C-alpha cells in the first residue's frame with residue numbers, strides 16, 4: 001500500500017541525511033521525497049511517499065520517530081487529505097502538433113510556461129495519478145524532458161501537523 | 164552582581180573537560196592525535212578527569228562500554244580524527260547493538276578544511292550515522308557545554324545508546340575563551356523519552372498474565388539497563404512464574420533461584436525453549452524477540468498471547484506481534500503492576516500452575532546442562548563451573564565471542580544484574596579484555612574475569628600493555644581449543660567438517676606473552692592442574708593472571724536450535740535431536 005508520511009523535522013544540517021539514511025539502511029522504499037523550511041525557520045517539513053504492508057509502515061513511522069530531530073509525524077493516508085505534485089514536461093511541438101499539445105494541456109488544466117519554435121514546456125499540478133495520466137495522454141508526442149517535484153500533502157479540515 | 168556569578172572564561176578544549184567533570188565523569192579512555200591536541204593539553208592541566216591511554220582506539224570504546232554496562236552510566240571515549248575515529252567504529256557499533264550509553268568525542272580537521280580531503284579527515288558523522296543513537300558536530304566553541312549536556316542526556320535516557328560528538332580542531336583553540344556555564348537541565352522539543360506506560364494497558368497486561376495457565380516471564384537486557392531487576396524478581400516470585408533470561412538479560416533474575424529455567428534461544432536450555440514454545444502467555448520484559456531467540460518467526464510459540472514491555476516502541480511488534488504492548492520504562496511499569504497486583508490479589512489458577520511446574524520439572528531432566536566429565540581432557544564447561552566456584556558466583560565476567568562465550572553464559576550462574584558483560588548484538592571478538600579493563604578500573608576491589616578464546620584474545624591482545632600501565636589485575640581465562648571453535652562447530656554440523664580457515668597455526672606461547680607484558684601466565688593442560696591454577700590465580704589479588712587453559716578441541720555447544728525450526732527444535736548433543 002502507498003502511504004504519504006508528513007514529517008516535521010528540526011531544520012538542522014544532517015537531519016535530512018538521517019531520514020534518507022534510515023530508509024537505505026533498513027531497506028524501505030522511497031517513491032518520492034520533498035522537503036523545505038516551514039513558516040518557522042527552525043523547522044522543515046518533509047513529505048515522503050513510501051510503500052509497504054501495515055507492519056512495514058508501522059516500523060517506518062516508529063523508526064522515524066526515534067530520530068532525535070524528528071519533532072512530529074503523521075501518516076496522511078490514514079485520514080482525509082490532499083496531495084499535490086507539480087510536473088514540468090518539455091515536448092516537441094511544431095506544426096499541427098502545437099494545437100494538439102495545447103488542447104491536451106488544457107484538458108489537464110496544464111499551463112504552457114515556456115515556448116520555443118519547436119517546443120512547449122507545460123506545467124501540470126495535481127495528484128500523482130493525474131500527472132501520470134497526462135504523460136500517458138501525451139504518448140503521441142515526443143517528450144524531451146519530465147521533471148516532478150514529488151508529492152506534498154496536507155490533511156483536510158482542522159487537523160494540522162504543527163507544534 | 165557578585166564576583167562568583169561571573170562565569171569563568173575557558174577555551175573550547177578546557178570547556179569540554181570541565182563539562183565532563185560537571186557531568187561526573189571520572190575516566191576518559193582514548194588516544195591522542197593532531198585534531199585533539201588542544202583537548203589533550205586541557206586534560207593535562209587539570210586532575211579531576213583522568214585519561215586512560217589505550218593501545219588501540221577500539222579498546223577505548225569497549226572500556227567505556229563495559230563501564231557503562233557495569234555502572235549504568237555513560238562511558239566516555241576521546242579519539243582523534245581520521246584513523247582514530249574509524250578505529251572506534253567497531254566499538255560504537257557494539258554499544259549501539261546492545262543499547263549501551265556512551266559518549267564518543269572525535270577530533271575533526273579545522274572547520275574550513277572540512278570537505279577538502281584534508282589530512283586525517285573522515286566524515287565521522289556520515290560513517291557513524293547508522294550505528295549511533297545520535298551524532299552532532301560543534302559549530303561554535305561557545306556551544307560546547309550545551310552539546311556535552313545534550314550528548315549525555317540522549318545517550319543515557321530512554322533506550323540508551325552511543326552518541327558521537329565531532330569537534331573540529333578550531334573549536335578548541337587555547338587562546339579563544341568563552342564564558343563557561345554547564346546547563347542544569349535540558350529539554351528537547353523533539354525528544355521525550357520517559358514513558359511510564361499506559362495504565363489501561365498495564366491493567367490489561369496483569370489480567371492477561373493472571374488468566375494464564377502456562378505463563379513464562381522472558382526478560383532481556385532492558386531489565387538490566389532499566390535497573391528493574393528487583394521489581395522483576397519480586398513480581399516473578401509473587402506469582403511463582405518460570406523465568407528465562409536472554410543472553411543480554413543474564414543476572415536480571417537470580418540464576419540459582421529454582422524459578423530460573425536458564426537462558427533461552429539458540430544455545431538456551433532445553434527447558435527454557437520448551438517452556439517458551441508451549442506457553443499460553445509470554446510476558447516479555449525489556450527483550451526484543453531477536454532472531455537468536457525466536458528461531459523461525461513463523462513457527463514461534465504458536466499458542467502464546469504476548470505481553471511486551473519496552474521503552475522503544477519500534478521494538479514492539481517488529482518481528483513478533485504483541486497482543487498487549489506497553490511502551491514504557493520497565494521499572495515504573497513493573498512497579499505499577501506490583502501495585503495493581505497488591506490491590507487485586509493473585510488470581511492465577513494454582514492447579515494449572517502446579518501442573519505447568521511439574522511439566523517443567525520433567526523437561527529439566529531431559530538435558531539439564533549435562534556435559535561429559537573426563538579425567539584425561541579438560542572440558543570448557545567444567546572450567547567455567549570451577550571459575551564460578553572460585554569467585555563464589557560474584558565476579559564481573561566479561562567475554563569475547565564464540566563457544567567460550569556460550570559456555571560462560573550457560574555455566575556461570577549470575578545472581579546479580581550488571582555482572583555479565585558481553586557483546587550480544589554485534590558479537591564482537593576482541594571485546595572481552597578491554598571490557599574487563601573498563602570494569603576493573605572502576606571497581607578495583609571486585610573480581611573481574613575475562614572468559615576468552617585463543618582467537619578472540621588476539622584481537623586486542625595489545626591491551627595487556629595498558630593493563631600493566633594502570634595496574635589492572637583482571638583474570639584472563641583463555642579457553643584455548645586451538646580453533647575458531649564456533650566457526651568449526653558450524654563447519655562440523657553443516658560442511659562435513661571442512662575446516663576452512665578455522666584452525667590457527669602458530670599460536671603464540673600465551674604464558675610467555677603475558678610475562679613479556681609484565682604479567683603472570685599459567686598454563687593448564689590437564690584436569691588435575693585446573694584447581695591449583697585457579698587457586699593461585701585468584702590468590703594473586705592485584706596481578707593480572709593469564710590462564711591459558713587447553714580444553715577439548717572437539718567440544719560443541721549444546722543445546723543448539725535447529726536452524727529454520729521452532730524454538731524447541733534443538734540438537735541436544737552430537738547425536739541427539741528433539
Ligand SMILES: Cc1ncc(C[n+]2csc(CCOP(=O)(O)OP(=O)(O)O)c2C)c(N)n1
Nearest residue numbers: 565566567592616617618619646647648649
Ligand atoms: C570481529 C569478529 N570477526 C569474526 C567473527 C566471527 N566469529 C564468531 S565466533 C568466532 C570464533 C572465535 O574463536 P575463539 O575466540 O577461539 O573462540 P571459541 O569459539 O574457539 O571458543 C568467529 C571467527 C566475530 N564474531 N567477530
Ligand SMILES: [Mg+2]
Nearest residue numbers: 616617646648
Ligand atoms: Mg578457540
